[in-house]
Amino acid sequence: MISVVLLGAGNVATHLYKAFIKSKDVSVSQWYNRNLEPIQTYKNEVEVVDDINKLKKADVYIIAVSDDAISNLSSQLPFENRLVVHTSGSVGIYELDKKNERGVFYPLQTFSKDAEVDFKQVPICIEVIKKTNLKTLKSLSEALGSESHKVNTEQRKALHLAAVFVNNFTNQLYRIAHEITESKGVEFNILKPLILETAKKVQDLSPYMAQTGPAKRNDKKTIRKHLKLLENQHHKDIYELLTTSIQKTHGRKKL
Incomplete structure (x- = not known):
């Protein structure tokens, strides 16, 4: 069982949450957003928090926010040496704060608020710095039913x-x-x-x-x-x- 903390409340975060809770191999420990209103609907299903200092320990922290906010949010995380990934297609892996292990978990698909997404049809592009994290992110893709592809930043x-x-x-x-x-x-x-x-x-x-x-x-x-x-x-x-x-x-x- 892979434990996950989601950070962000946009379309990607919401669709990932809906897919993760259907998987028997993933546990969403928390869902963080600086404004609770967008995720308040899910408070009976998962612990929602707006205080970044209250984040629980998890196997993977998934930052699913706007590209411009990724670097700043990663630097605010109140812990070190944990696996933190973002979901952007265009943001470099090194824009994540180096105090944590860094990766990218990029679902290559269009996400609209009211359109259902079948993750079996969504390729996940994975990038890591530390090779041992590749297995974790591949397993996370498999838990969604998605095909994973190891890519580098330029690809x-x-x-x-x-x-x-x-x-x-x-x-x-x-x-x-x-x-x-x-x-x-x-x-x-x-x-x-x-x-x-x-x-x-x-x-x-x-x-x-x-x-x-x-x-x-x-x-x-x-x-x-x-x-x-x-x-x-x-x-x-x-x-x-x-x-x-x-x-x-x-x-x-x-x-």
């Missing part, structure tokens, strides 16, 4: 950057598509099977091989029609930028 930062492209940027493109359909009174829902098929396709094909559309086939006539249809200059700029990117990737001449 993790690259994954986080790539995740911004496949998740955040893609979601913004969904938003633009929603604006386009909405402006003509057509339902965005009609596009959802296409969204699913696009995601499904790259499970078996490389993104390079899966690419289709007017930019790849250099259909200049259709591209011009699309640009003419776009009324929002910002949307037009994005269309031209992505079209150029696809053309460069697939060796097509620009407009």
Whole structure:
């Protein structure tokens, strides 16, 4: 049984808590946040505290707060020589205070407050300084049903950057598509099977091989029609930028 103390009350901390309490191999000893209100709902399930000096001894302390707050919070911990990890994709492992053993437990997934997360579908990227801590964090991943991946700092930062492209940027493109359909009174829902098929396709094909559309086939006539249809200059700029990117990737001449 791995004992865990959670620090933070955001989306990642909340989803981790919900997953940990379902595991027979993990015990959440405490949940800390400087403001108790966000975690007050769980006070009948786990001990919630807002006093950092009252933290109990545990196998792993998981800091799941905003990137800017990680270093400061780790320096405030009132103990030494215990395993402290953060959950960020972009914060370096050495930004954790060196008075404790340091690690990273990065769940590579998008977390929204009201969306359920199946951790069996969430890869956990693990980074440690002390090799003996690798086993503990791997066991913690297994307790969630997650596949773990040992990475170094540069690899993790690259994954986080790539995740911004496949998740955040893609979601913004969904938003633009929603604006386009909405402006003509057509339902965005009609596009959802296409969204699913696009995601499904790259499970078996490389993104390079899966690419289709007017930019790849250099259909200049259709591209011009699309640009003419776009009324929002910002949307037009994005269309031209992505079209150029696809053309460069697939060796097509620009407009």
